[in-house]
Amino acid sequence: MSDKIGIYVCECGPNISGRVDIDRIIAEISNLEEFSDKELIVKPHKLLCSVGGKAFLEEEIKNNELTHLVCAACSPRDHDTTFINVCKKTQLNPYMYTIVNIREQCAWIIPDKEKATDKAIQYIRGGIDRVLYQEPLFEKQLESNPDVLIIGGGMAGLTAALVLAGKSRNVYLIEKTSILGGKAALFSEFLPHQSDIADLKNKIKEVENNQYIRIFRNTELEKIVGFLGNFEIVLKQNQTGDTTDLLAGAVILANGYELMDARELDNFKYTDADNVFTGLEIEEMLTSQGKITLRSGEKPRSAALIHCVGRKEAGYCSQVCCNYLLKTAGYLLKQVPGIEIIDLHQDLCQPHTEDQAYFESFKEKGMQFCRVQEVALDGNKIEYVNMAGEKKEIAPDMVIIAPAMKATASNEALSALTSIDLHETGFFQEAHIKINPVSTKTDGIFIAGASRGPCDISEAMIQAQAAGGKILTQLIPGEKIIPEVKVSEILEAYCTGCKTCLDVCAYGAIYFDNERGISVVNEAICRGCGNCVGSCPSGALRSRHFTNLQLYQQVKEALR
Amino acid sequence: MNPSDKILVIGSGIAGMEASLMLSKAGKKVYLVERLPLIGGNVIKTGESFPNMDCSTCLVAPIQQLILQDKNITVLTVSKVEKVIGKAGNFGVSLTKKARYVNIAACLGCGMCYPVCPVSQPNFWEQGLVEKKAIYVECAGSLPNVPVIDPSLCLRLNGSEECNLCAETCIFGAIDFSEKDELLEENFAAIIVATGFSTLDARIIKNLGYGKFAGVYTAYEIERLLASNGPTEGVIKMRDGERIPEKIAIIHCAGRKEVGYCSNVCCSYPSRYAHFLTEKVPGVKIFDIYGDLCFPDKAYQKLNYETRKEKAEYLFSADLEKLEISEESDKLKIKYPDAGNQHKELLVDMAILAVAITPPAGLEDLTELLEIERDKYGFVKAETGSVNTTRDGIYVAGCATGPRDIQSSVLQSEAAVGQILRFLQD
Amino acid sequence: MDKFSKKGIELNSESGIQEAIRRFFQDAEKIFDAVMLPMRVPAKDSYAWIMIKDREYLKDATPIAPIMPVNGAKALKRFTRKGEARLKVAALMRPCEIRAAVELTKLNQINLDDVILCSYDCPGALPMQDYISEPEAGEAKFQYLLDNDIWNSAEVKPVCRICDKFSLPASDLHFAIEQGKVIIIANSEKGAEILKDMNLPGAYLLENWDRSIQQIKQKRLAAKEQNFAETKNKIEGFEKLLETFSVCIGCHNCQSACPICYCRQCYFDSVTAKPNADVVMMKMEQRGGLTLPMDRIMFHTGRMAHMSLSCVSCGLCSDACPVDIPVAEIFSYVGSQTQQAFEYCAGESLGDALPMKEYKSDELSELKAILSDATAQEVADE
Secondary structure (H helix, E strand, C coil): CCCEEEEEEECCCCHHHHCCCHHHHHHHHHCHHHHHCEEEEEEECCCCCCCCCHHHHHHHHHHCCEEEEEEECCHHHHHHHHHHHHHCCCCHHHEEEEEEHHHHHHCHHHHHHHHHHHHHHHHHHHHHHHHHCCCCCCCCEEEECCCCCECCCHHHHHHHHHHHHHHEEEEECCCCCCCCCCHHHCCCCCCCCCCCHHHHHHHHHHHHHHEEEEEECCEEEEEEEEEEEEEEEEEEEEECCEEEEEEEEEECCCCHHHHCHHHHHEECCCCCCCCCEEHHHHHHHHHHHHHCCCCCCCCEEEEEEEHHHHHHEEEECCCCCCHHHHHHHHHHHCCCCCEEEEEEEEECCCCCCHHHHHHHHHCCCEEEEEEEEEEEECCCEEEECCCCCCCCCCCCCCCEEEEEEECCHHHHHHHHHHCCCCCCEEEEEEEEEECEEEEECCCCECCHHCCCCCCCCHHHHHHHHHHHHHHHHHHHCCEEEECCCCEEECCCCCCCCCCCCHHHHHCEEEECCCCCCEECCCCCCCCCCCCHHHHHCCCCCCECCCCHHHHHEEEEEEEH | CCCHHHHEEEEECCHHHHHHHHHCCCEEEEEECCCCCCCCHHHHHCCECCCCCCCCHHHHHHHHHHHHHHHHHHHHHCCEEEEEEECCCCEEEEEEEECCCCCCCCCCCCCCCHHHCCCCECCCCCCCCCCCCEEEECCCCCCCCCCCECCCCCCCCCCCCCHHHHHHHHHCCCCCCCCCCCCCEEEECEEECCCCECCCCHCCCHHEECEEEEEEEEEHHHHHHHCCCCCCCCCCCCCCCCCCCCEEEEEEEEHHHHCCCCCCCCCCHHHHHHHHHHHCCCCEEEEEEEEECCCCCCHHHHHHHHHHHCEEEEECCCHHHHHHHHHHHHEEEEECCCCCCCCEEECEEEEEEEEEEEEECCCHHHHHHHCCCCCCCCCEEECCCEEECCCEEEEEHHHHHCCCHHHHHHHHHHHHHHHHHHEEEE | CCCCEEEEECCCCCCCCHHHHHCCCHHHCCCCCCCEEEEEECCCCCCEEEEECCHHHHHCCCCCCCCCCCCCHHHHHHCCCCCCCCEEEECCCCCCHHHHHHHHHCCCCCCCEEHHHHHHCCCCCHHHHHHHCHHHHHHHHHHHHHCCCCCCCCCCCHHHHHCCCCCCCCCCCEEEEEEECCEECCCCHHHHHHHHHHHHCCEEEEEHHHHHHHHHHHHHHHHHHHHHHHHHHHCCCCHHHHHHCCCCCCCHHHHHCCCCCCCCCHHHHHHHCCCCHHHHHHHHHCCCCCCCCCCCHHHHHHHHHHHHCCCCCCCCHHCCCCCCCCHHHHHHHHHHHHHHHHCCCCCCCCCCCCCCCCCCCCCHHHHHHHHHHHHHHHHHCC
């Protein structure tokens, strides 16, 4: 079949026709010497993106049996998709079409009509020569597995499991320890604006009784390979060493947090014999023995709360400590009437509307609040400098500290297994901090709860539901996955195996074939960004639909 | 159509847009209702977003485009929810689609129509910093890029004159004075309330002198002054259009006492202002007067630390409520108690108030007709750790339920979609 | 001096520097399975790399060869590209070769797991042409440099005269030379282990050596500054660049000799880089005339763009050039500029990530400044 190229020039009302000479374009493009062996059909249209324009284009493609299509119109940001959709209604493969921007790049920016017309002609010529070197590309459809693996049986993991599990979707919930509920299970009460502790217990029961949720206790992720809709997973029971193979379509990492050990800090010295407790230890004590006591078993008559322990070293605010220290103060005030409590903080972080009123209620109860510049601890002796610069010393019976929340070691292990990046703080890195907070760079792997950053229980629950929402929209039972078509490929003969492309790929789409000593693109994961193409020193990478040849031809004609 | 496939999203800010796109991806039909003539919400008012300094337009414009091109999403701008009956799974909703008087399908957004319009009005979307015509778009790059006519001001529509200037200028015949408000009746399985926020009228905060002294600005005015598509195209000048500020004070927690809560985002954006102000106004000196600092994300505090090192001097005040601004010749005098509760004074050219976030205008009416409860601050009440409102089938996301940043708003809208899809599956 | 050793061990140097090094490898027979070092070819007019297991051959080897026909890193690549060497090999190379090996390791072309890099204080290498035309004179000249402790000779290659990285590269073991004495220094943990195992007697204080190295370095840096200024003057601007490369015959020898040019097939030898008649005619019509072949300047600037960040200034390109273009000086100058832009020094350490593989938010800040100045200028112009 000989090449039949349709070139349609949009007048965009007066937007283009007012500033470039449409007739001259048609005349010159129709008579281009270098394409004299091709059949060119060159026509103008008032407004190609209008309903009439699209119908016209469709008819033209069909009636003329076009093999290539060039639309000289506006910015691809405006109407590339419009014309691709027209192609999809016809026999023409949409990758055999290209758009040339003669509005923003010619009509609107060049005051001289003749010069604007010259440039438009050059660009269209470039477009024609590009499209001649384009190749038809075809979408692939991949079967997908709707099941979901959730790592971590804390509040986030439980919440996500309940959002996802159902008739057409199984959830595999794995938990490193033998109990569900995570750190929240240690709490005796939640904050007033957080979910109720009974709610957590109900959730655990609900998860345990849900026939679509399979729980693996004492289990960790051993291996994972694949992509959205098709992950092959190996789990390992950490006591017996038994492994289980699974298939899942998506994964949620909800493996929680741990507290920084304050004793690693220069200015916090205490031993297990001292009456120094973390907020979490107080919760544990209350849950196990029903009351808060000193190590001797006696009631404390005075206590100090220290905020922001290790905040500077960690580099972030853990955002939950201001509230939970107040909660522990609440326990103490209830149990030991008349107890003297001093609260030593640097900043108070009260990000929820309810927080300020909660804080003020403690002010009313006679708790003393003191803002400090520095604070040091030796046993139960506290030395602090207040904002006026005065140095003070106190030695309360009990000291309760709020060390920074930090990422657990399992973040690193999971990062190595999944190739999900870690933020410089050690927490998981989201796809976009603002607009894509539970997704990661890898489609199909999501993050929720305190392993993606410090958060309280209600926020962990919201994140879990968000990750659930993302999966419910992206992994619909029975629907096939259509990966990106314009992906990169590696020409084996040129690849020197330097692995530069592995480092620049933001999606983990390239792996190294040790046997052959070359890099290989996983087309199901590649999104066609082209980073690897630009970085390859030996030109072994090629971006389909943006090949060197295509671009070269386009530039060549544009410069002719 | 089966109502179980249709969802109503009220509000087209970042939360509403994210929810709409997700629902569409899941094969649901979405009606996205917006009271303004443009979609995008408050995010598009900011030039860049904290902490990565991503250009906000670049973040959001692709999302707006996707929304406008999505076949599953019906975008109703200048529209309003009138009545809701029924229950979760099948709500009957009446909507008014107000006349735009400009045919969206015919208009190309070339912008020829507004210069000829004889009527001007203040542009509140631009914080009243500039004027717009009776036929207008709120800012350059509004999407949909189609103007709207204000019928109360348009000489022809309000009956004062047979003016036809815009229609005569438009060669696409897109101006349609005969357009009428439409009442739509639709059924929906679920509703998401994502109506965003307003900010406290800074004039209420007596001791800060906003509205009295020209040198006092709200943060959202500064947002527009910094934005490249704003009224000054990103150039920082005082209200007289000439003076360039040499010293700027950013006052944190403005109005916190009045509203009774921390607005969550106002500690973050001053770092962004410091970054761009020092870049745009060489030699400018910036002071941040603060009481508490709140950075609720792993990545937020770092930028603040960097700002404090190089770009702004942070002054702690033991009692921000006692801070007072007065005018002294062409400068502003800021009096405040310092860390040791000692009286301090600072002379600056410009004061920026990080004003409190409040429930959005019209939320009261909306919650009443939706029959959902508000909390004591006037925000939509949500169950703890959830996006459910007090009525089944109605969900809330974003600042409608309290001050929060973009990340947290997006999280909630994604969670709302999770809940809806879960609910529709059962 | 680094953390591993402030002291060295003096080797028996009575029979000369070369013999001292040979003897060290002889003594280390149990430590290394094999040694890779230069040996004079039978025709006596050049040197080749040999890897020997049998220490008998050591006597014929010349540890410090007067010339460098092939960059040692290239030799090393041949047997470690696809993973570690099966045997433990000590590779004795010039500092610039060590640095090339470091670059190639980062590019996954060399695996150093079972290689012990050995370096020495390098007096420079003689230009290939000079040596080949009169090998015996070359031998004598080079021996004279070694015997008389001459470190700033005008006889060595131009890039060697301006080389300030001639001592203590990122090797494991280093042979320091001080007035005819050879002192071995452990330069890495791996090296320290080896010296410990060998249990050599006697510690040698390195202060004097270090001082003299610094002095030589100062002289070479001054020479470098002058040379770079001259080179800049010679090539800056398109016209001058064109003039400099106008004699190029397009043989691509510089690329074949370059240790950093590691591509399987050079882009400039590929089909894509060969324009078709249409393009050639088009260009000729546009310009009114064309020199052929037409990709000369493109080849050199392209190669610069590809490898200058890793250029170690070994000078092999100049040796390889049949028309005497000072390729090495030009690439060394450009490389120093591009590497400076990314605060990178090619081959300095295995720990520094290649600029291509690492993003720093503050890199190229001076470019940003230039850009904003330019924008300001534009605004002012308006």
